[in-house]
Amino acid sequence: MRNLPSAWLLLFILAACGGAPPDGGAASTIPSGALAYQTATPSLTPTVLPALTQVFLPTPTTFLYTVVAGDTLGAIAQRYGISLEALMAANPGVQPTALSVGTKLTIPSGDQLSGEPTTTPAPLPVLQARCWPEASGGLWCFALLHNAYGEAVENLSAQFALLGADGQELASQTVFAMLDILPPGESMPLAAHFPDSPDAQVRPRVQLLTAIRLLPGDTRYLPVLLENTLVDVGASGRTAQVSGRVVLTGPNPAGTLWVLATAYDSAGSVIGVRRWESPSPLTAEAPVAFDFLVSSLGPAIARVTFVAEARP
Numbered sequence: 001m002r003n004l005p006s007a008w009l010l011l012f013i014l015a016a017c018g019g020a021p022p023d024g025g026a027a028s029t030i031p032s033g034a035l036a037y038q039t040a041t042p043s044l045t046p047t048v049l050p051a052l053t054q055v056f057l058p059t060p061t062t063f064l065y066t067v068v069a070g071d072t073l074g075a076i077a078q079r080y081g082i083s084l085e086a087l088m089a090a091n092p093g094v095q096p097t098a099l100s101v102g103t104k105l106t107i108p109s110g111d112q113l114s115g116e117p118t119t120t121p122a123p124l125p126v127l128q129a130r131c132w133p134e135a136s137g138g139l140w141c142f143a144l145l146h147n148a149y150g151e152a153v154e155n156l157s158a159q160f161a162l163l164g165a166d167g168q169e170l171a172s173q174t175v176f177a178m179l180d181i182l183p184p185g186e187s188m189p190l191a192a193h194f195p196d197s198p199d200a201q202v203r204p205r206v207q208l209l210t211a212i213r214l215l216p217g218d219t220r221y222l223p224v225l226l227e228n229t230l231v232d233v234g235a236s237g238r239t240a241q242v243s244g245r246v247v248l249t250g251p252n253p254a255g256t257l258w259v260l261a262t263a264y265d266s267a268g269s270v271i272g273v274r275r276w277e278s279p280s281p282l283t284a285e286a287p288v289a290f291d292f293l294v295s296s297l298g299p300a301i302a303r304v305t306f307v308a309e310a311r312p
Helices: 004-016 073-079 084-090
Strands: 063-066 104-107 126-133 139-146 153-163 169-176 187-194 203-213 224-233 239-248 256-264 270-277 288-295 303-311
Touching: 073 084, 084 104, 084 153, 084 203, 126 203, 126 270, 139 153, 139 203, 139 270, 153 187, 169 187, 187 256, 187 270, 224 303, 239 256, 239 303, 256 288, 270 288
Parallel strands: none
Antiparallel strands: 063 104, 126 139, 139 187, 153 169, 153 203, 224 239, 239 288, 256 270, 256 303
C-alpha cells in the first residue's frame, strides 16, 4: 500500500502525455508548439505618435483651361485658388482686355504648393487715385499710372479697395488697364466701377498687381504715332469731341488699333476715359483717322491726352 501514491502519479503523467481523449472532448485546444500565458484585463492607454518632422506635398502640376463666355482672368484665378500674378505669368501672351472665347490658358498649381516665386510687378508710381459718384448711386474710381521706364510696360492690373471713415475695407475688385501696353513716358488710368457705393465717405486704396516690362525687339506690338489731335470741349464743359489720326511707322500692317483718350479737370484729376477701336486695319500707306466723344464724371474738362496701341 505504500507504493500506491507512486502508481497514481505514474498514471497521471501517462495520461498527460497521451494527447486528446478518444471522446473528442476539449482536453486541449492550443495548437502544437503554442505557449499558454495569462493576459491582463484590457484598458484604455494613450497612443504616442512620433513627431511630424517633414511634410511631403504633391508635385506641382499644370493643366489647360478653355475660356468660355463671361470669363475674366481674375475670376479664373479665384476659381482655381491661384493668384492673378501666377496666372498671368503662366500665360505671358494672353491679353487681359482681349480674352477670347476658346482661348487655352495654362493653369499653374496652387501658390501654396508650387513654392515658386511669382512675377514681381514693375514698380510703376500711382500718381493719383480718386472716385466720382454717379447719379444712380454708383461710384467710378480712377488710378493714374505712369511709365517712367525706357520701354513699354504690359499687362497692367491693380486691386481697388474702398475704405470707410474708420479705415475698414468695404468693397474690393481687380481691374485691368484698357490697353495692353503703356508706352514709355506715358500715363494711363485704371478704372473701377462700383455699382452700389457702400458709403458716401469712402476713399480708394490701390495696389498694383501686375506690370511687366517688355523686352527689346518684342514684335507683338507695332510702333505708331498720333498726329493732328484736336480737342473740342462742349459748352457745358462735361463733354469733348476728340479727333486725329494714327500713323504706322513700321512695314507690318496692324489688324487691331486702339486709341485711349483720358480727360482731366483743371486740378489735373482724371475725370473720364474712353477707348476707341478702329473698324479698319492700319497700314503704312493708309493712316487711320479717329473721331469720338469723351465725357466727364466730375468737373469741366480742361485737357485730354491720348495713347495708341497697334497689334498685328
